[in-house]
Amino acid sequence: MECGTRLLADLGRLLDSDPEIDELGFLLPSQLAQLHDLPADTVEISFAAADTDPSAGEGSKSPCVGAGAGEYCEASWFWLRDHKLGIAVNALRPLYTEAQAVFSALRAEEKQCERQENGFSKEESLLKVTRALLIVNSDYSTAWNTRKRVLGKSSFSQSGMISELRLSSLVLTYAPKSEEAWAHRRWALNKIFSSTSSQSDAIIDSESKHVDAIVERSLMNYRAWRHRFWLISFMKFPRIELELKSRDSYRCTDNCFFHYRRSMLQHLIWRQHEFDLSWKELASMWKEELKGNADSIKDMSFGNEALWIHRRFLAHGLLTYNELFDEFKVERSRDKEVHGKHVLFILNELDLAKEADTGEHSCSYKLWLLFVFRRKHDSKEVENLLLEESSAAAASTPQKESLWKGVKGSCNFLK
Template identity: 35%
Template sequence: MKEESMILKGNSLSLLNEFELILESDPLIDEVGFIHPSQFVTLNKEASSSLEHEDANFWSRDHKLAISTDVLLPLYKAVKDVFLHAISQYKRHENLSDASWDEGNLESEVMKHSKALLLLSCDFGTAWNFRKLIVSKKQHILIFLDELFLSALVLSYSPKSEQAWCHRRWVIKMIAGKCSTMQDIVGKESELVEKIAERSKMNYRAWNHRCWLVSYMTTEQVLHELKKSRNWAGLHVADNSCFHYRTRLMLRVREDHCHKLEDGTSDGNDEIYRIWQEELDWNEALIKCYVGREVHLTKRCPTGLRNSLLIHLP
């Protein structure tokens, strides 16, 4: 029994080494998924002969990674064990304040194993927290951007992961005011939410993240988002999250207008009244278009937005 346990542990560590080697060899992997072993045959037939990685457990090509469901449990147990050991070593040496300890090596071990762990268990809070701890010590923009890339990879297989969305907000807070491309990052964040919303319907966490982003947008970005999200909302009337997002955008337009009035830089109320009236007219058209539908959400969402706009009419 003991020998069997040792063999299983050895096999699990071998799987982990293979998994982490794939992640290191292709740092641009942007999508991960878990598939039944029988699906590997189909993937191999559809792919050309020049696969980056192919075996019975993992499949990697064009920055996409597939993991066999057969190895998930032993792989998870192995990476969890090595991660917990790594953070134990890290905390022990940090508490001892030993000048001889290789901090960089231990940090890289924690980061490597935490990445593998989060790709198998997206809500493992300790892994996210230790990444925050190490990244915050570095205070380097590129490392923060790597965290955005990792959390996007996690969201590719778990689009409703609260931990992943929270991690993205933490990163944005940390780089706000320090990054010259902040507005580009905010724009890409909004695009990410829309992309995820297309394949993950009624994703409250994603839309809540997009609402949170509004406070980091410029006035021009807010107006652009209003225009861009109108088409999406018109095609997804039952998804009330998008209408909540538009309400947040409209309120931001109103806030900016009030600030301009206080500063004496506004030309008057004509522009904001025009924006408000266009929104109400469009909203009324949606309500009339979807009257009589069986799904009550198709009426509730536009009506809720309309009521909110009327209440906050400048």
């Protein structure tokens, strides 16, 4: 029996023996030897033999202590304990090559059965071999789509969809940014949501915790946060409000996290009538988000672009939706009189930026705010502030002098 064939069979048996495997890793020979308490040199000799001649047979591999010639020892390739699976890195190539060959043969047989209008009876084999392929290659879209097609032909089985969620979770432990794995997960969840609504809240809670666990290990994971935002479409307003109010997982350096919060706020505006939300309630949420953002900016000892970009969105929303701004209460932070609520808001934002003074990012925010407002409202006071701030920005960040001069030129052009 060839090495790849045996590896494929053993991997399938291990996965079947423990359907609750929740973590996957690829191990070096020395790491595998430590886990199995094997002599490291015997394991490395076994790997070298497999790399030289993958079809050498069982007789060339006896890495385990007490194993004799002609015996095959699974410990040289796999490790499974406490629902954690480890696979030897040297096993990946022969394993993937064999799985790909079996997959191609099964697809060819399936197409032949379709041409001859005969029934194809090896769906289970297709599911097992695609599972092995995805364990090694998380972005193999053909394998993911084959699983969707095979499972879609049969009647709905919630246990089957739960198995798909477990498989995608296993893949995401080593490839947390795999777009194909996240897409397959949404497909399985859509099947579950369309079949039952009684357990949707529990499933959403579990899925949110799953995303939290992944983003803790994988920073700047846009795909994970977009998946969590996808769940918003199945949530009711109280749950979305809770998501916005919860700041236990506030990640000040993760722009993907702030994109998720921006998407939630925009989603509430889109579903305003569905949730029966007033502009006053939305303005209150906007105010809380601005306050939390301001507190984070003040707490940061260094400039953070993600926080200022998020604030741009919040300010742009207020300046774009007149109904939202009308219900927004602007606190007076200056003693002198100003003309208009919009001007007061601009001045308060400038005070925050000056207080934080995080260099380039705060300068950019001030100029962006003034420039946007200048395009919408013909105010001499704001125009003077724009010219004043562009001069101050050029002095504080000379490396961006050409940019600030361009702002001045744009201001003159708009006159």
